[in-house]
Amino acid sequence: MSDNIIQLNEELIKTELKDLVRTSVEETLNALLDKEADELVNAEKYERSGDRQGYRSGHYKRSLVTTSGEVKLNVPKLKGIPFETAIIERYRRRECSVEEALIEMYLAGVSVRRVEDITEALWGTKVSPGTISNLNKKAYEHIEAWRNRPLNGGNYPYVFVDGIFLKRCWGGEYENVSILIAIGVNEAGYREIIGVSEGMKEDGESWKNFLIELKSRGLKGVRLIVGDKNLGMLESIPQVFPDAKYQRCTVHFYRNIFSVTPRSRMKYVAKMLKAIHSQESKEAARQKARQVIEELRTMKLKEAAKKLEDGVEETLTYMSFPYEHWNRIRTNNTIERLNREIKRRTKVVGTFPDGQSALMLVCARL
Numbered sequence: 001m002s003d004n005i006i007q008l009n010e011e012l013i014k015t016e017l018k019d020l021v022r023t024s025v026e027e028t029l030n031a032l033l034d035k036e037a038d039e040l041v042n043a044e045k046y047e048r049s050g051d052r053q054g055y056r057s058g059h060y061k062r063s064l065v066t067t068s069g070e071v072k073l074n075v076p077k078l079k080g081i082p083f084e085t086a087i088i089e090r091y092r093r094r095e096c097s098v099e100e101a102l103i104e105m106y107l108a109g110v111s112v113r114r115v116e117d118i119t120e121a122l123w124g125t126k127v128s129p130g131t132i133s134n135l136n137k138k139a140y141e142h143i144e145a146w147r148n149r150p151l152n153g154g155n156y157p158y159v160f161v162d163g164i165f166l167k168r169c170w171g172g173e174y175e176n177v178s179i180l181i182a183i184g185v186n187e188a189g190y191r192e193i194i195g196v197s198e199g200m201k202e203d204g205e206s207w208k209n210f211l212i213e214l215k216s217r218g219l220k221g222v223r224l225i226v227g228d229k230n231l232g233m234l235e236s237i238p239q240v241f242p243d244a245k246y247q248r249c250t251v252h253f254y255r256n257i258f259s260v261t262p263r264s265r266m267k268y269v270a271k272m273l274k275a276i277h278s279q280e281s282k283e284a285a286r287q288k289a290r291q292v293i294e295e296l297r298t299m300k301l302k303e304a305a306k307k308l309e310d311g312v313e314e315t316l317t318y319m320s321f322p323y324e325h326w327n328r329i330r331t332n333n334t335i336e337r338l339n340r341e342i343k344r345r346t347k348v349v350g351t352f353p354d355g356q357s358a359l360m361l362v363c364a365r366l
Helices: 010-041 096-108 112-123 129-147 204-216 231-240 250-258 263-276 282-298 302-315 323-329 333-349 355-365
Strands: 055-066 069-079 158-170 173-185 191-198 224-227 245-248
Touching: 010 055, 010 069, 096 112, 096 129, 129 191, 129 355, 158 323, 158 333, 158 355, 173 204, 173 333, 173 355, 191 204, 191 355, 204 231, 245 250, 245 302, 250 263, 250 302, 263 282, 263 302, 282 302, 333 355
Parallel strands: 158 224, 224 245
Antiparallel strands: 055 069, 158 173, 173 191
């Protein structure tokens, strides 16, 4: 048996195969570009023909980053007619899959600086912040169309609304900008994000404009609007949806009472509050609430008793609807989960340059 053993340099083979694939891709694309030019001119190179539509005027070089590596293209220049290739869109430097990956990275929470590092590691070339910004603008066009789409899903009996505050820099000063969000539940029981809008502040005018916009896009059949207690929202609901009832989120209501409750008494008070909303009917819940109010006063928690007395009726609206829906419509947890995801993503950005950029990024996540 021979002692000679053939050794393979796997790294060298991989490199040569990659170069071979890249060269093949480059040759194929250039051949396709030349063929396209022939079809546009309606004649081959140097061919004399009465049907000729234009003339060739050489080539210009450009690069295209593909998954096989960077290739050099010889793009034909034509006289008399423009050369608009269907193979590679004008000004495109990367494959669509790469562009989509860049957009996905940014929207998923990868910082622009980190995107630069990742692209250099993967494809050997850095992507500038300007390129990422331009790619996002393409995505934002589709997002804006989605945000303003007609609501043709029929009636939405239940609507959950909330606002989230983000930071923006305006005129050298930092201030809050609010993004208003609405989720609708249709008659089949499916949830859908039906509205997102910049609110500046969670005031009456912002909420009114938001609800009017939803109505103009086709929101109808609203029977119950669920949200935290916001005076601007409460004033706007009867103006825009006079037949809809308001349900105050019970979780936010509990937190409001806990703010005036000693930590040592908090667990006991929580049990009493939950007992109110575990009753079998609205009347039973009211009776239980009166008992809890008296007990809170006995415990010398007068502020907690006052808050419960003033606000408990707003938290019992859900009991006028089908019992099977109670657990789902008495809190605003549906939107709270979304808000946590939005805050996780926007935390990477920190401060937005304007309200529109904040709105678009939130919409992209939603």
